[in-house]
Amino acid sequence: MTSIDPAEDRPSLLRSAVPMLLTLCALIAAGLCGWWMWQAYMEAPWTRDGTVRAYVVTVTPQVSGRIVELPIKDDRFVHKGDLIAVIEPDDYQIALANAEAAVARAASDRDNKQAQAQRRAELTAIAVSKEEQQSYEAVADMAVAAYQQALANRDQAKLNLSRTRIVSPVNGYVTNLLAQAGDYATSGQRMLSIVDSDSFWVDGYFEESVLNRIRVGDTARVSLMAYPETLTGHVTGIGRGIAISNTQPDDTGLATVNPIFTWVRLAQRVPVRVVLDQVPPSVTLAAGLTATVSITGPVASTGAGNPSPSEASQGPPR
Known part of the structure; x- marks a missing residue:
C-alpha cells in the first residue's frame, strides 16, 4: 500500500487556497469601496445643484429725451464711469x-x-x-x-x-441691449442692463441634512459644467430662509397644504453662497451657469469624506 507524504501535498493545497484568498480580498475591497462611496454620497457636503450668479445693474435714465449717442455694443465690457449713452x-x-x-x-x-x-x-x-x-x-x-x-x-x-450724459455705474458687461440711437428714453424706465463683473458668486443648494458640516469661511471647490478647471472659493453665507409652500393661501384665503407620504421625508435645499477666490482667464463666467460645489474646509473634513467635483459629477443627481 502506497502512503502519501503530507509534505509533498502541501504545495497543492496552497495553490488551491490562493484563488480563494484573492477572491475574499477582492470582496472585502469592493465592500469597503462601496461603503466609502455610500458615505461620501450620503454624508459629505457636496451638491451638483449649483448656479453661478451675479448682480445685474439696471440703468435707468433720470431725465427723458431722445437718445443721440449710444457708444456701446451688446455683450461688451465697460468700465465704471465710461460713457454709455447721451440724451439730447x-x-x-x-x-x-x-x-x-x-x-x-x-x-x-x-x-x-x-x-x-x-x-x-x-x-x-x-x-x-x-x-x-x-x-x-x-x-x-x-x-x-x-x-x-x-x-x-x-x-x-x-x-x-x-x-443727459449717462455713465456706467459699475465694471461689467452690457447684456441684452435693445435700445438704439434715436429711441426715446423715458425717465424711470429701464434703458439697458449691465452685469457687474466684480460681483460673481456661486450658490450651492445643499440638502439640510449636511448643513451641520458647513461653516462660514470653509474652503469650497467649484466645478463648472462648461469648463474642466476646478475653481476654489470660500463660504461667505448660508441662507436663513426658503419659501414654504404650505403658507401660501389660495384664492379664498385658505392655507394650501401639500399632501405627503408619511414614510418619505424629502430634505429641503438651502442656498449656500460661495465667493470665488480667483478665476483664470480661460474661464468666462456667466450668470446661470451650472456648477458642482464641494465643501472641503476644516469643519467639513470631519465628515465621512468629501468627493472631488469630478467624482461627484459622475454620480446620480442629488
Whole structure:
C-alpha cells in the first residue's frame, strides 16, 4: 500500500487556497469601496445643484429725451464711469439758461427790496411808521427767499443737464441691449442692463441634512459644467430662509397644504453662497451657469469624506 507524504501535498493545497484568498480580498475591497462611496454620497457636503450668479445693474435714465449717442455694443465690457449713452441736451440747456436768468432777476429784486427796507429802517418815526418798516422788511425777506429758490432751480437745471450724459455705474458687461440711437428714453424706465463683473458668486443648494458640516469661511471647490478647471472659493453665507409652500393661501384665503407620504421625508435645499477666490482667464463666467460645489474646509473634513467635483459629477443627481 502506497502512503502519501503530507509534505509533498502541501504545495497543492496552497495553490488551491490562493484563488480563494484573492477572491475574499477582492470582496472585502469592493465592500469597503462601496461603503466609502455610500458615505461620501450620503454624508459629505457636496451638491451638483449649483448656479453661478451675479448682480445685474439696471440703468435707468433720470431725465427723458431722445437718445443721440449710444457708444456701446451688446455683450461688451465697460468700465465704471465710461460713457454709455447721451440724451439730447438742447431742452435742458435752454432750461438752464432760463434758470440762470431767473437767478439774475431774483438777485436784482432782492438787492432792491433790501435797499428799500434799509432806507426805511433808518428813517425816524415821524417820517415812516413802524408798520411800514416791518412791511418793507418782510418784502425784503421774501425777495431773499425768492432768490434762494431761483438758485435751487438753477442747480436742478444743471443737474438735469448733467444727467443727459449717462455713465456706467459699475465694471461689467452690457447684456441684452435693445435700445438704439434715436429711441426715446423715458425717465424711470429701464434703458439697458449691465452685469457687474466684480460681483460673481456661486450658490450651492445643499440638502439640510449636511448643513451641520458647513461653516462660514470653509474652503469650497467649484466645478463648472462648461469648463474642466476646478475653481476654489470660500463660504461667505448660508441662507436663513426658503419659501414654504404650505403658507401660501389660495384664492379664498385658505392655507394650501401639500399632501405627503408619511414614510418619505424629502430634505429641503438651502442656498449656500460661495465667493470665488480667483478665476483664470480661460474661464468666462456667466450668470446661470451650472456648477458642482464641494465643501472641503476644516469643519467639513470631519465628515465621512468629501468627493472631488469630478467624482461627484459622475454620480446620480442629488
